[in-house]
Amino acid sequence: MSNENKEAAAAHEGAEQQTGQQPEAAESKATKAKSESKPKAKTKSETENGASVLRTVGVEACKRHQLTQAWVTSDGQVFPQEGDAKEHARNLGDKTTLKVTAK
Incomplete structure (x- = not known):
């Protein structure tokens, strides 16, 4: 040993x-x-903060990769095509995607 x-x-x-x-x-x-207590559901402000963070990630990716639009999944991955984002989101707990356009 x-x-x-x-x-x-x-x-x-x-x-x-x-x-x-x-x-x-x-x-x-x-x-x-x-078993004592379960965490409460996210409040609306927490959800909005998460969406704003994802939006910021998407805008930065658009700038960096010179894209006019991109789709961001709930885990922060950015995709140039909606189909790719939706396919990736299928494996996540939160299956939403956010469309972001470059500013």
Whole structure:
């Protein structure tokens, strides 16, 4: 066993002794923390801020690549053709695309 593995095993055992919990007890605490509360939905201003950021990314890409228009997906990827953007967005949680024109 390498020194790194020995140190990691010793640290893991030391952590169990300090907390006085077995891995099963730690897992039950983790599941309890997950079920306590869920994050709230995004507010309208947060959504607008996200759209403005994506719009800015699209405008910058239009300038850099000398495009008259581009489509931006929710993950910030920019595409010169709408079909490519929609195809990419199919694999994302948020499937919206934003059309951006150069200023």
